[in-house]
């Protein structure tokens with residue numbers, strides 16, 4: 355029986371309005387099969403919004419490579435900066451190639467990539483260092499990039515970059531890079547106390563915020579599927595003889611998770627009176643619990659739940675803040691959070707300015723309504 359649910363392709367062609375809002379172009383579907391028409395719309399849209407870095411007929415003779423891991427189809431800010439570094443250093447004869455481990459739903463052209471190779475079977479929580487290294491080395495062998503840019507993010511990308519440096523010892527690697535130019539770089543040494551300058555290494559591991567990811571131009575944003583297939587084959591071969599066996603991930607209750615490891619945090623401030631309701635909501639959403647210092651000082655939460663300058667620094671994908679004003683000390687602790695949602699009575703609160711989505715209203719009312727919705731959606735009785 356045919357499925358009657360109509361799916362909307364999230365990659366349909368779009369236009370950007372003056373406020374930067376995306377408007378999907380109706381009637382176009384933008385998939386590979388639709389080909390030229392959708393591509394024409396896409397290119398036209400890009401041309402309207404920002405210029406292409408390389409003219410369509412430019413023949414490139416050099417390549418810069420950026421490598422990133424995606425998280426649920428998106429590159430985080432740090433990974434975007436690594437791609438931007440390559441794009442900003444590329445001259446008019448240089449192609450910027452992006453290799454992504456994991457799915458990618460972001461627009462490669464906006465990221466600054468001229469060609470994009472996506473290996474959706476890797477990335478995420480899969481531990482496959484040898485397979486990823488084999489794919490990366492196969493790409494380097496194929497393209498001979500002048501430089502490789504990788505975010506030094508302390509997790510998968512940092513590990514891959516260092517493995518690459520060890521495997522290609524002749525290439526030269528620079529880690530903890532905090533300044534970069536076409537010819538040189540600066541990197542921190544001795545736990546950030548010594549700044550060392552040197553020529554631009556072939557493998558560059560960039561610290562966060564070294565480069566502004568907001569580019570004034572677009573890359574070509576082409577995909578390279580045959581290259582992706584070749585890299586997948588190289589990775590698969592390495593995986594089959596790997597000494598590692600990934601046993602998969604283990605699910606644990608969010609409440610047991612360390613706050614600095616949590617991906618979804620619901621956080622309470624002085625505006626939360628009903629702590630029982632708040633905890634029920636956190637349970638129903640399967641989110642970790644955080645709190646402002648005032649809420650902790652009031653005895654509503656234990657000290658290890660405090661987020662901020664004198665508490666934990668968190669990097670959740672989603673941070674839902676109820677009744678938190680957003681004092682600078684608190685904002686310091688959530689600077690690495692990807693999506694911040696704030697509920698506050700005061701539309702001028704700093705937390706509202708920091709948030710990607712704000713709800714001006716009473717925390718207790720919002721929590722009650724949200725809990726009802728979650729229960730209905732899950733059809734599970736959580737129990738207050």
Ligand SMILES: Cc1cc2nc3c(=O)[nH]c(=O)nc-3n(C[C@H](O)[C@H](O)[C@H](O)COP(=O)(O)OP(=O)(O)OC[C@H]3O[C@@H](n4cnc5c(N)ncnc54)[C@H](O)[C@@H]3O)c2cc1C
Nearest residue numbers: 623624625646647662663664665677679681683684699717
């Ligand atoms: C040295 C130092 C270190 C600090 N370290 C930290 C730290 O690590 N972490 C930290 O959080 N703070 C820290 N602070 C304290 C910080 O300055 C703020 O005082 C604190 O973050 C404020 O907490 P709050 O936003 O919960 O409370 P408040 O400032 O009282 O704000 C409450 C907010 O809730 C809103 N509100 C009230 N009622 C409702 C309602 N019914 N519904 C919705 N919204 C409502 C209000 O509009 C307001 O915006 C530190 C301060 C100092 C001096």
